């Protein structure tokens with residue numbers, strides 16, 4: 111029988127980690143399913159990550175006026191934050207986000223860079239800012255360049271597509287093209303919070319990646335990251 115590998119990740123719930131893994135090891139799936147537990151470590155978190163098998167490093171907050179402001183909680187919350195702390199200027203908000211994102215590898219030492227442009231979550235059809243505009247792209251690409259230097263692959267995350275918020279993954283297709291040109295590597299991920307979302311839109315996203323010139327996606331293994339052809 112084939113052994114299936116399952117990748118779990120948790121947002122800062124260390125006490126649950128040994129419980130979940132030991133449950134699988136003693137269950138009917140023992141010997142049939144490999145379970146690896148990782149953590150999505152926020153850029154601003156200082157919690158230790160040593161007990162996890164792998165780490166996804168992500169930015170969920172912008173830091174302004176001594177406070178951490180959530181990026182992905184809701185459209186209303188994002189609007190209120192931009193209005194109250196960035197004078198209504200989404201570009202200034204983007205600058206604060208990508209300033210943090212540029213440091214996500216240095217801060218979290220991840221195996222994978224999570225949802226690079228989470229800031230686009232509520233911006234379908236450029237509702238609040240133009241993602242093709244030069245000034246926005248400059249901020250995003252500056253952070254991308256910084257992260258490319260670390261050699262850590264970028265997650266292609268279809269979570270917002272599954273939730274009906276976006277028609278493109280993180281990073282957006284415009285940024286993915288730039289990532290490919292600059293030699294960046296990718297890991298397909300659905301950021302699943304339920305069973306139905308596992309692998310959501312992987313077909314269309316993999317096809318887009320092939321068209322942009324990507325030849326493989328990486329996967330995490332206990333022996334290190336491995337390449338899987340996209341063809």
Ligand SMILES: [Zn+2]
Pocket residue numbers: 150168170224225
């Ligand atoms: Zn996240």
